[in-house]
Amino acid sequence: MLRKVLLLLLMILLSAPPAVLAETTTLRVLQTPEGNHVFFYELLTEAFAAAGKPVQLQGVSGPGMDRFKVMLRTSQLDVMWMVRGPRRDQAYILVDFPLTGGLIGQRILLIRKGDQARFDNIRSLDDFRQQGLSAGMGREWVDKDIWELNGLAVSPGVSDWRRLFKMLEVGNRGIDYLPRGALEVQNDQRANPNLQIERRLVLRYNRDSVFYLSPAAANLAPILKQGLERLRDNGRYAQLLEKHYGKLSRELGLDKRIVLPLRDIDDTTN
Numbered sequence: 001m002l003r004k005v006l007l008l009l010l011m012i013l014l015s016a017p018p019a020v021l022a023e024t025t026t027l028r029v030l031q032t033p034e035g036n037h038v039f040f041y042e043l044l045t046e047a048f049a050a051a052g053k054p055v056q057l058q059g060v061s062g063p064g065m066d067r068f069k070v071m072l073r074t075s076q077l078d079v080m081w082m083v084r085g086p087r088r089d090q091a092y093i094l095v096d097f098p099l100t101g102g103l104i105g106q107r108i109l110l111i112r113k114g115d116q117a118r119f120d121n122i123r124s125l126d127d128f129r130q131q132g133l134s135a136g137m138g139r140e141w142v143d144k145d146i147w148e149l150n151g152l153a154v155s156p157g158v159s160d161w162r163r164l165f166k167m168l169e170v171g172n173r174g175i176d177y178l179p180r181g182a183l184e185v186q187n188d189q190r191a192n193p194n195l196q197i198e199r200r201l202v203l204r205y206n207r208d209s210v211f212y213l214s215p216a217a218a219n220l221a222p223i224l225k226q227g228l229e230r231l232r233d234n235g236r237y238a239q240l241l242e243k244h245y246g247k248l249s250r251e252l253g254l255d256k257r258i259v260l261p262l263r264d265i266d267d268t269t270n
Contacts, residue, residue: 024054027078027217030068031059035187039244040081043099044211046236047227053220064160065138075216084210085142086265093218097228098208101241104181105205107143108252109198110188111177112168118176119198125150125260128201136164136175143179146205150262165192179203182252183245202257205264 029044031037041057048055060068060077071077072092082088083104111119122128129151137144139157147154155174158164167173169192177198180188189197213221231237249255 024056025220026056026058028060028076029057029079030077030081031061036184039183039240040099040211042244043228043231043237043240044079044224046240047224047231048220049227050230050234050236051223051227053223053227064162066140066160069140072212072214075214078214078217078220080212081209082212083142083207085145085207088142088212092212093215093221095211095213095221095224095228097210097225097232099211100181100183100209100245102206102208103183103245103248104209105207106182106254107179107203107205108182108185109177109201109203110165110168110180110185110192110195111198112171113194113196115176116196116199119200122201122260123258125152125262128152128203128260133176134174136168136173136178137161138164142207146262146264147179149265165195169194181209182248182254186248186251197252199253200258201260202254203260203262205262207264 025048027044029037029041037059041059044057045055060071068077068080069091072080080092081099084094084098088094109119118131118133122131132153134153134155135143135147136155137147137157138161141157141161144154144157158167164175164178165188168175168178178188178195182202185197189195211224213224228237231240
């Protein structure tokens, strides 16, 4: 009799839908028209799966970055990835795991077509300053603080950073270039074919992107961190980086570019 009961329970368990065995959580996540979100989506999904917490991602697009941050603070959005910064650590729920292997901190310049000559004689940060070139940035970009700390000109920030591409293109808005992460700049250029990737320089700082969660999703932070660490330890994280960004070094010539190292806020307090 006991054997029959156990067999019946096993059959019920095996026939149960996946949601009963491991409930799937829906997460509202930033989605970018340039396609820069694809790596982070795959990393999120696999990290939660590795931690035994299956998720379904619901892409949210439309508003500018400032609005996305408000949505994250007010739990209208569950997850964002951003370059780590102290103000962001205080405003959102941090998942302390660097995501891009430092690629986001290697800033490649997006410039107007035909402007390469303006950058050809730059060989140092002092040369860059003397050119008086002004960067276009979002109002709350971490880069803004770093650029200003290093004495580099920055145009007034805008709330919707996606406007910057058109502002750079038209050429009369006080913007000479856009600093973009090595993992972003190719997609950005493809989406804005009237701009080109500067060929010689890389401005580098020692920060990386991290995941930030909303207050309502705070309970998922240790689960996500555990999953990311498991992907790192079993080699899957490195595989995902290679899958999405393995060609970057060759295509952008990262090892041949002149490196302009940038001081960071943390560097001044050591």
